[in-house]
Amino acid sequence: MAGDVNFTLVQLRYFATAAEACSMTAAAQQLRVSQSAVSTAVSQLEHSLQVQLLIRHHAKGLSLTAAGSRFLQELKNFLAHADDLAETARGLGTRLSGELVIGCFLSLSPFLLPRLFAGLTEQHPDLRVQAIEGETEELQEALLNGQCELALMYEMDLAEPLTTEQITVAPPYVIVPPRHRFARRKGVRIAELAEDPFVLYDLPHSREYFMSLTASTGVSVQPRYRSSNYETVRSLVANGQGYSILNQRPVRDTTYDGGQVVTLPLLDPVSPLPVVLAYLRNTRLTRRAQAFAAFCRELLRSED
């Protein structure tokens, strides 16, 4: 099982640097060693793996072979693993540092990220967290090419190398203006609103979800207004232009322009949209990402 591994961590690091720089000379400068050190290290690595990793273009740098490219991808995880190991050992077990990039679905981010980031940087003051916000497709892309390690999004069919872990659910609810005839009710059914004008929160996947909700009750609802801006939707409702269905609830029921909306639970038996954490299956998460995931679970699991 083990034992027949004779490469060294230094060789691996030199190769990774050279491969990413497409140049041994550049890599050598970056690593503050001589060019020949890089050259021999890469050769030895290739020899001990019995695989050619780089193609030498004589006057114009390097390029990766197919095998080299696959290897580099694995190698990056491995080197990150090595760094993690060192940090773990140094007893920096508690205080994390470095940078973590996560993805977050656009409409989710204002509700989740502030609390998550605040809590996380409180626990780990030296950790820099950065978010990529976007639609599901963009997040999937970012996960696949390694721009971010984790992404918070709604449950979706994702490409095979990705998995998800359900973190919480976002139950849909109705908002109506304060003067609305249902404003004092404890809850409402979609069918009861069939005659009211509908304001659609119009984002790629949310759109289909909200429309399917209204469709599932047998009522065919045509939106009177649409907006891809969450606050615009709320203001339209506050100003009596109709009702809307949303599934993230700000703490306050006041809109930007000072209006008010009333929040009503949906009485229809609808399935709430699961909020998941997506990441590359078969890949090891860094300690930073693990901490983020643990924090998501801790913070969001309880609020059913």
Added chain:
Amino acid sequence: MAGDVNFTLVQLRYFATAAEACSMTAAAQQLRVSQSAVSTAVSQLEHSLQVQLLIRHHAKGLSLTAAGSRFLQELKNFLAHADDLAETARGLGTRLSGELVIGCFLSLSPFLLPRLFAGLTEQHPDLRVQAIEGETEELQEALLNGQCELALMYEMDLAEPLTTEQITVAPPYVIVPPRHRFARRKGVRIAELAEDPFVLYDLPHSREYFMSLTASTGVSVQPRYRSSNYETVRSLVANGQGYSILNQRPVRDTTYDGGQVVTLPLLDPVSPLPVVLAYLRNTRLTRRAQAFAAFCRELLRSED
């Protein structure tokens, strides 16, 4: 992020060997190097990590410090990762070798393991697969202390460091003797069998599940017979001693003693038991385990 890592793979391997042998001398013999080589390697590792890993008991071997113990656990994963990396690179990407230990819930194993093992060893002739069969608690224990990497079981609340991935579901069904009044039916409700004697398949968790199924229909059923042997249950039914509820279906409806049972779908809206793959969260699966998981998904996902 990276860079401040100066230990070498050799140092790590020497330390791991010494820690597991509780002796540098023994480790040195095992590694075919001198005792002082191991001693200095460990010292250097401790120095570069700035952590004491081993306590030297002068006349009687070594023991791990708390930090050393945590580190060793991480280290084993890391060294496995290194081996994986080497194999990946050598283009042995397709042909896996070595040993894989998985766990499997007792009542599940005769239905799943033969096909999984057969398929897997066909793809990877050099891979030795071994199974630990047991109850949920035993499997959980085995996963936690690293006796197996993966376990196939029914969905359960597991200890925090474990996660699950749903692989398939096991829908419950009814078996009755061939002469039974419902034998020609297309399906049956539990309530319709309220007067019939019930044969309970009596295994720790399955027991509670089957009893809750009958309870959920409002009928209180007392089992007339119980057996923890799957084939005994089937033979009892074949011999007209009552009906039973099971959720794994052998290909043949013939029992060991030549009798016959008739399989009927349950018409009650019951929730089928999910079959999951459990493993340590936050831990990287070896390529062997990844292959097994992929094979489970491939083989079982399709059968609804």
Added chain:
DNA sequence: ACCTAGGCATCAAAAAATTTGATGATGTGA
């Protein structure tokens, strides 16, 4: 209390490995 045996640390010397700087080989682009 005093040996003794087993086990780890340490040291200088030897061996192995890595790195360097110089040089050579090879293709690119003007």
Added chain:
DNA sequence: TCACATCATCAAATTTTTTGATGCCTAGGT
């Protein structure tokens, strides 16, 4: 064709690792 940039190779220098010898420490036997 010529300069130029890039990688490979070589011997020497340097660093790291290993070795074998030795010393120190403690548990356990007498």
